[in-house]
Amino acid sequence: MGSSNTKTRMHALLEKYFSGESIDYRQIVSLFTPILVDQAFLVCLSLVNTAMISSSGVAAVSAVNMVDSVNIFLINVFVAVATGGTVVVAQYKGSGNDSMVTKAASSTISAVTLFALCISVLIVLFFHPILKLLFGSAEADVFDHAGVYLVGNGISFVGIAIKEAISGALRGIGKTKVTLTLSLIMNFSYVFLNVVFINVLDMGVLGMTVAVNVSRYLAAICAIYYLVRLDDSLRFRIRDAFYLNMAMFKKILFVGLPFAAEQMFFNGGKILTQIFIVSLGTYAIAVNAIGSTFAMVYQIAPAALSTTTVTVVGQCIGRGNIRDARKFTKSFLWLASVSFVLMTAILLPLYRPLVGLFHPPEEIVDELFTLTLINAIAQIPLWPISFLLPAALRAAGDSRFTSMMSMLSMWLFRVVLGYVFGIVLRLGVIGVWLAMQLEWGVRGTIFLLRFRGEKWYRHRLVEPEGEEGK
Template identity: 65%
Template sequence: MKSFFHFKRKECDDLKQAHLRMNGFLNKYFSGESMDYRQIFALFLPILIDQAFIVGLNLVNTAMISSSGVGAVSAVNMVDSLNVFLINVFVAVATGGTVVVAQYKGSRNDLMVSRAAAGTVTSVALISIGVGLLIMGLHGPVLHLLFGSASPDVLESARIYLIGSSASYVGIAVVQAVCGALRGIGKTRASLALSLIMNLMYVALNVVFINFLQMGVLGMTIAINIARYGGAVCALYYLFKVDATLHLRVRDLFHFPLSMLRKIMFIGIPFAAEQMFFNGGKILTQVFIVSLGTYAIATNAIGASLAMVFQIPASALSLTVVTVVGQCIGSGNIPDARKFIKSFLWLGACSLALTGLILMPLFQPLVGLFNPPAEIVDDLFLLLLINTLVQIPLWPISFILPSALRAAGDSKFTSLTSMMTMWLFRVIFGYVLGIVMGIGILGVWIAMNCEWGVRGALFLWRFRGKKWYEHKLI
C-alpha cells in the first residue's frame, strides 16, 4: 500500500514538473509585455477552427460537384482561380483594415479603432461592387481569353459559374471586412461564428441543389449567392446590434475621413496589387495547364484542394500573426514583435510536419472523396508527397513572415517581392519545366516550390534588418 501511494505521489510530481516545463516554454516563446501565450492562443484557436471549416467545406463542395463529372470539376476550378484573383483584391483591402485596427487597438485609441472598422467595411464593399459589375459585363471575353482552348461543355459551365459567383462578391466582401475588423481587435470567436454561418449555409444548400435537385454548376451558383448574402446580413447585424466594443452605427459606414482611408489603402493597395499579380500568375499557369488536357486540370484542382488541407494550421498562424504583430507595433514594442514572429515561424514549420505525418498515410481515403480517374491517382500522390516535404521549411518564411512584415506596415517591400518572384519563378520557370521540358503538372508544382524558397529567403533578409518596422502607419 505504501509503495502504491509512493508511485501515485511520484506520478503527480512528474505531471506537475511537466506542466511547469510547458508553462515555462510557453512563457519564454509566446509571452511578452504586449500579450501572453493565453491571449495568443485565444486568438489562434478560433481562426484555426475557421480555416479548418473553410478548407474542409471547400473539399466537400469540390467532392460534391465531382459527381457531375470531370468537366464540371474543371469548369469550377478554372473559374475559382479567377474568383480567387478577384476576391483577393478586396480581401487585401480588408487586411489593410485589420492591420490599422490592430495597431490602433495596441495604442488603446478606441475612437480610431471604431473609425478604422467603419472605413474597412465601406471601402471593401465599394470595391467589390465595382469588380463584380465589371466581370459580369465582360464575362464572355474573359473566359475566351483565359480558357478558350477548353472543351465547349466546360466553357458553358464556366460561364454560368462565373456570372453567378461574381454576383455574390458584395456578400463575401462584407463578411470579410467585418471579420477582418473583428480579428484586428482580437474578437476571433465572433469572426469564426460569422464565417461558419456563411460556409455551413453554403454546404447545406449545395447538398440540396447538387445532390437532391441534380442542378450541377447552376445549383452551386445559386447556393453561393444565398450563402454569401445571408452571411453579410448576419455580419452587419452583429456589427450594429450585438457588438459592444466598436459602437458602430449605420451612418458611420457612409462617413469616414480620407485620412483613415489613406491608412487602410497604404497597406491594402500594395497587398491588392500583389494579390492581382500573384493570382494573375496562377491564372496564367492555369492557362497552360488547360493545354495539357482535362486530366491535367483535374489533377491540379484536386492536388491544390488537398494541399490546402495540409496547410490549415499554418494558414491560421499567418492570419493570427497579423493581429499579434499589429498590436505589438501599435504599442511600440519591437522586441515583442521580433520574438513572436520567430516563434510563429518555428510553430508553422512544426505544424506542417505534423499534418504531413498525419495526413499522408490517409491519402487514399482523402483522394477518394473526389472520385478521380484512376489515371491521375499516382500523379496526385507524387505531387502531394513532394509538396508536403518541401513546405515544412519553406511555407512559413514565404507566407507567415510576409503577413508579419505587412502587419508592421512594411507593405511595399512584401508586395514587390511577392510579385517579382511569382512571375519569374512560378510562371516563367513553371512554363519552362511544365511545357517546354515536358514535365507537365509536376514541373509546374516544382517551380511553385522553388518560388517559395526564393521569396522566403528575401523576407528573412528583410526581417534581419530594421526597415520593416520603421513605417509610421498611425
C-alpha cells in the same frame, strides 16, 4: 506527479516562446483557436464541396477549379483592402486610441464594399470575353460550366466583401470568436445548400452558384446585425459606412493597395500557370484541382497562424514593442513548420481513402500522389517564410516592399519556370508545381533578409491617443 511535471514544462515552454510584454500566450491561444477552427472548417468544407461537384463529372470539377483561380484573383483584391483595415485597427488598438479604432473599422467596411461592387459589375458584364481570353482552349462543356460559375460568383462578391470587412475589423481588436461564428454561418449554409442543389436536385454547377450567393449574403446580414445591435466595442452605425473619411482611407489603402496589387499580380501569375495546365487537358486540370485541395488541408494550421500574426504583430507595433514583434514572428514560423511535419505524418498514410472522395479517373491517381508527396515535403521549410513572414512585415506597415518582392518573384520565377518545366521540358502539372515551390524558396529568402534588418518596422501608421491630428 508526471502529469504535473508535464503541465509545468508546457507552461514554461509557452511562456518562453509565446509570451511577452505586449501579450501573453493565453491571449494568443484565445486569438488563434477560433481562427484555427474557422480555417479547418473552410478547408474541410471546400474538400467536401469539391468531392460533391466531382459527382457531376470531370468537366464540372475542372470548370469549378478553373474559375476558382479567377475568383481567388478577384476576391483577394478586396480581402487585401480588408487586411489593410485589420492592420490599422490593430495598431490603433495597440496604441490605446479607441476613438480611432471605430473610425478605422467604419472606413474599412466602406472601402472594401466599394471595391467589391466595382469588381462585381465588371465580371457580370464581361464574363464571356474574360473566360475566352483566359481559357479559350478548354473543352466546350468545361467552358459552359465555367461561364455559369463565374457569373454566379460575381454576383456574390458584395456579400462576401461585407462579411470579410467586418471580420477584418473584429480581428484587429481580437474578437476572433465572432469572426468564427460568421464564417460558420456562411460555410455551413453553403454546404447544406450544396447538398440540396447538387446531390438532391442534381443542379450541378448552377446549384453551386445559387448556394454561394445565399450563404454569402446571409453571412453579410448577420455581420451587420452583430455590429449594429450586439457589439459594444466598435460602436458602428450604418450611416458611418456612407461617410468617406479620406484620412483614414489613406492609412488603410497604404497597407491595402500594395497588398491588393500584389494579389492581382500574384494571382494573375497563378492564372497564367493555370492556362499552362488547361493546355495539358482535362485530366491535368483535375490533378491540379485535387492536388490544390490536399495542399489546403496541410496548410490549415499555418494559414491560421498567418492570420493571427497580423493581429499580434500589429498590436505589438502599435505599442512600439519591436522586440515582442520579432519574438512572436520567429515562434510562429517554427510552429508553422512543425505543424506541416505533423500533418504530413498524419495524412500521407491516408492518401488512398482521401483521394477516393473525389472519384478520380484511375489514370491520374499515381501522378496525384507524386504531386502530393513533393508538395508536402517542400511546404515544411518554405511555406512559413514565404507566406507567414510577409504577414508579419505587412502588419508593421511594410506593405510596399513585401508586395513588390512577391510580384517580382512570381513573374520572374513561378511563371517563367512553370512554362519551362511544365511545357518545354514536358513535366506537366508536376513541373508547374516544382516551379511554384522554387519560387517560395526565393521569396522566403528575401523576406528573411528583410526581417533581420530594421526597415520593416520603421513605418508610422498610427499615433498614440491624444496625438492624432497634431
